[in-house]
Amino acid sequence: MRYVERETGKSLSAIAKDAGVSSTTLTRPVNNPDHKFSVKQTTLEAVERVTGIAFDGFRTGKNTSPERFEVGDVAPENKELIPVYDVAASAGHGAVAEYEAQTHSLAFPPDYLKRLTSSSPGNLSIISVKGESMEPTLLDDDIVLLDASKTNLSYDGLFVLRFDDALHVKRIGRSPKRGHITIISDNRDLYSPMEATISDIQAIGKVLWYGRKV
Numbered sequence: 109m110r111y112v113e114r115e116t117g118k119s120l121s122a123i124a125k126d127a128g129v130s131s132t133t134l135t136r137p138v139n140n141p142d143h144k145f146s147v148k149q150t151t152l153e154a155v156e157r158v159t160g161i162a163f164d165g166f167r168t169g170k171n172t173s174p175e176r177f178e179v180g181d182v183a184p185e186n187k188e189l190i191p192v193y194d195v196a197a198s199a200g201h202g203a204v205a206e207y208e209a210q211t212h213s214l215a216f217p218p219d220y221l222k223r224l225t226s227s228s229p230g231n232l233s234i235i236s237v238k239g240e241s242m243e244p245t246l247l248d249d250d251i252v253l254l255d256a257s258k259t260n261l262s263y264d265g266l267f268v269l270r271f272d273d274a275l276h277v278k279r280i281g282r283s284p285k286r287g288h289i290t291i292i293s294d295n296r297d298l299y300s301p302m303e304a305t306i307s308d309i310q311a312i313g314k315v316l317w318y319g320r321k322v
Contacts, residue, residue, distance in 0.1 A: 109138045112161050117245050117294045126264070127154035153223050158265075161317075174214035174319070181213065188221055189213035190253065192234040197252070197268045197275040197312075214319075224253070224316045231257040233313070235268070237277055241293040242266075245279075250320050252277060254313030261289050261306055266315035271308060277315065 113120055120138060121131035129151055155161075175187075183189045191210045214234060221229060237250045245266070246252070254268055261267065261280050269276050269291070281290040283303055291309075293299030 109134055109155075112155060112159055123155060123159060126158040127151070129154060157224055174216055177213045177215055179210050179212060184215065186217060187215040188218050188229045189215055190229065190232050190234055192251070195235040195275065196238045197235055197277040225255050225258070227255050227257040231255055231313075232316075234319075235275075237318075241295050241299045242277060242279075243295045245294045246277060246318060247320060250318050252315045252319075253317040255316050256313040258314035259311035261309065261311055268312040268315065270310040270312055271304065275312065 120134040124131040124134045192212050194209045194211050237246050279292040283290045288303050292301045
């Protein structure tokens with residue numbers, strides 16, 4: 109849970125609210141390891157769903173990465189192939205999406221995808237991230253899994269957005285101004301939050317998961 113807290117830049121109480129569980133469900137076991145209660149599997153799955161951070165690597169003692177398949181390959185049994193596109197969403201000053209060719213696919217277990225979203229795998233895609241504005245949550249050259257069916261900016265979360273003729277990956281927050289949203293960069297030392305009219309922003313999809321080179 110400390111890892112999830114650090115990677116998302118959000119408090120455990122905020123994560124608990126997003127996941128629909130009480131804040132003490134997450135904070136009590138972390139703040140008092142000797143407490144008799146532990147975090148339930150269903151709670152872990154809820155946290156995994158709203159943060160996009162998989163717990164599989166912690167359960168097995170090692171991190172596992174999705175297997176790569178080339179364009180045109182047939183999906184292996186019990187796997188869903190999610191297309192990876194040659195598109196970069198800026199976590200900086202903006203990147204223009206000049207190319208949208210599929211380069212390859214990554215294989216995910218269907219059950220794992222169902223824990224992330226109820227959407228069809230056909231709505232999912234993967235693109236890369238460029239820039240430093242979302243550090244420490246997202247780093248330059250990370251990849252993100254998008255759900256194109258989730259474009260309602262009334263909900264907080266990480267989204268890939270199109271504005272100023274460029275793609276950006278940003279955190280969305282509520283604005284006190286009606287008809288506006290707050291666009292947040294997690295690297296607040298370098299990037300200040302900005303207000304934008306919802307009609308000026310196109311949501312490409314919500315970020316469900318990210319992958320990182322090691």
